[in-house]
Amino acid sequence: MTTLKDILSVLQFSDLTLLNKQGDLERTVEMVDITETPDIKDFTTPHSFIVTTGMNYKDNQSGLISLIRELNDIQVAGLGIKLSRFLKKIDDDVLAFANKLQFPIIEIPESWNLGSITHHISSFIMDEETEKLHFALDTQQELNDMLIQGLNLDMMIERLSRLIKVPVMLINPFHEVESHSQHFHQHSELVQKNLNYFRRYLNSEQNNANHKTVFQEDYAIFKVPAFKYFPYYLIISNVNMLNYPISLLTIEQAVNILSLEIYKNSKIKEAEQRDTDHFFSSLMSEQPNNLISLTQHTDLLKKYHIQSSDFYQVIICGIDREKNIENSVYLNELYQMTFEWLKHMFHNIDPSISIYMSTGQRRFTILLQTGHHYYYEYCKYIQKEYQHFFDSTLSFGIGNEVSELSQLPLSFFEANEAYDNKYEKGEHEFIELYKSKSVEELLQLIPANKLKPFIMYTLGSLAYPKTTKGKELKDTLNVYMENQCDLTKTSEEIFIHRNTVKYRIKKCEEILGQSVESPETSLGIRLALFASEKITL
DSSP: OOOOHHHHTSSGGGOOOSTTTTTOOOOOOOOEEEEEOTTGGGGGOOTTEEOOOOGSSOTTHHHHHHHHHHHHHTOEEEEEOOOOSOOOOOHHHHHHHHHHOOEEEEEEEEEEEEHHHHHHHHHHHHHHHHHHHHHHHHHHHHHHHHHHTTTOHHHHHHHHHHTTTOOOOOOOOTTTTEEEEEEEHHHHHHHHHHHHHHHHHHHHSSSOOOTTTTTTTEEEEEEEOOOSOOOOOEEOOOGGGGGOOOHHHHHHHHHHHHHHHHHHHHHHHHHHHHHHHHHHHHHHHOHHHHHHHHHHHOOOOOOTTOOOSBBEEEEEEEOOOOTTOHHHHHHHHHHHHHHHHHHHEEEHHOTTEEEETTTTTTTEEEEEEETTTTTTHHHHHHHHHHHHHSSSSSEEEEEEEEEBHHHHHHHHHHHHHHHHHHTTTTOOOOEEEOOOOOOHHHHHHHHHHHHHHHHHHHHHHGGSSOOOHHHHHHHHHHHHHHHTTHHEEEEEEHHHOOHHHHHHHHHHHHHHOOTTTOOOHHHHHHHHHHHHHHOOO
16 A cells, blocks of 8 residues: 655655654555545545645644544544645644654645645556556466466565565464575574564564554564464565565465465375375284285385384374364364474484374374384473464373384284273373283173173083082182192192092083193183183173
């Protein structure tokens, strides 16, 4: 938009003079209007430049104070007064009041006719705005052509910088430099200055760029809304050096094209990642023999970020559930941004660490391919940093390390089970190491309609005896099996004669229909005895 400063800088209007030094020449001028009436407030529009001879205030300039107050209230750009016939000089108290409001009072010399100056300024505004519009559209078209040609983001940022002739920097949603123009290669200290200003901007109460005053400071920051909840930011440096016909519209059009470029790139990366995730998911369901054969195809594994190693370990990471959040757009963006953030954070410590997405469960699989003794502490650090940046929390399930690719699904299973163990209990922000299950826990996993027939088939009437004699036989059999079928140890443990033990074991074998010492059946008998006593069906 055209400002008073723009108008006064034109040679044609060089004889117009600002009478009050505190007048704000950055006020926008959209039209010029002539008036000689004192009640103009009700008949003009904001951002008008009012010109007058001041004939109504010839003998009473105090009325100008009321007029200035009213015009300032409706955001009039300024007041131009022709000092000649009616007013020869503006009183000091009028100028002081105008200074207090930073309201510009412009002297129009006697050589100008009010009708003529109104026409010339209006023509200038129209021509200037048309030129600014053309420049903005040309900039948009040039960047749009680059997008269609598939040129990368760095090239677009550099081209924008050359078009507007000032340094340009793009900040990603993690508040780090994504791209910047060549100016920053020549003056590396400017990078930190820009980042410091950006941090102050984020911490300020004004989180949105003020479009009315955006070109009044050394920097201007614009949101690049490729993502609704996690925007990029464009920083324009040396704003005071922006010259006509560069305007706010030029930057806004560039921001639109940059948003499309970033969004396009994100969708391409998502499609590539889906292919990678699908391969890894299939890999985790393969048989060990198939995985062994895959080790001969190193190029294929490398394509999906898996390297030949004697160390693999899986960590499952998940975003903790939050109550009352059902915004699917936010959740999808959060999931995608978390993935990008995790890649960045883990690659900082080891570029060989690979990360995969599990979209259905909103989890991430982190694959360590070299040993890291401090991985547990780093997971704690990740949790702390994530909460600070995303205002949410992460949890981890960690599987055991394995030494061969064929064993990788085991570590994957363990990590998921460790995670599920805490997740299903509703816990948050945990780091759970996998613990091997006891025999009792494993048997508890078998459905009752599967386990009970096994017990009954293996032990017969000894499964759940109701008579005293039956219970004695079962107890003796249990102790006998625990003592590795040693008659002497069994008799000593239950305080009966050795021959009595021998007799009872023979009766048990008659009931079971097979020798309890047979290697083929001893394990089944012991499991059945254990399950009948320990597992509640």
